[in-house]
Amino acid sequence: MTAGKPRSIAVSLGGISNLDYTVLLCNRMNETRAFYRDIMKFPVETDREHWVSFRVGAALLTLRPRTAWTVCDDGKSIPGSAAVQLAFRVPPSALDACHAELVARGVPILRGPTDLPDWRHRTLFFRDPEDNIIEIYAEY
Incomplete structure (x- = not known):
């Protein structure tokens, strides 16, 4: 390493260790925005007409309309x-408190609180x- 220069670390696909954000493609953008904001109570990080991101721990859950855009056409979803x-x-x-609130x-x-002993999940x-x-799950 040369003094004063940061060391470059090569990362290949196998070295990826973080999921930064997930984008959900939406047909019902306004309803889905309200669901994650008002029902799930996730804090809004960015809120634009066609892009909204919610902070969920270290990651972002992002919504955008399902449409053709500069990268590709998202295609249709099956209702x-x-x-x-x-x-x-x-x-x-x-x-159980999450269940009661929902x-x-x-x-x-779809299925109320259920214990899955093989997974050690409720x-x-x-x-x-x-x-x-x-x-929504809890480990035990």
Whole structure:
């Protein structure tokens, strides 16, 4: 290393160690924005008409309309079909409270709190307005 020059570290694909952000492609942008802001209560990092990012721990969950854009055409989604499953970990003491809050806010639950001993998880499943599957889980 030469004095005064930062050392360059080569990183190949196998050296990637962080998922910085996830983009959900939306047909129902306003409803999905309101869901993650008002129901999930994720803090808004950036809010523009066609791009909104929520802070979730060290990562961003970003929404943008499904459309043709400069990189590619996103294509159509199939109504009722999930594109992704997002899993959010909470402390064991919080899972049942999350369930109660979702029910109180009228969110349809796919499967209520369930213990999965083989995974050492207690899980809860529901959908967002884009039909993506959302899991809240706690490890035990």
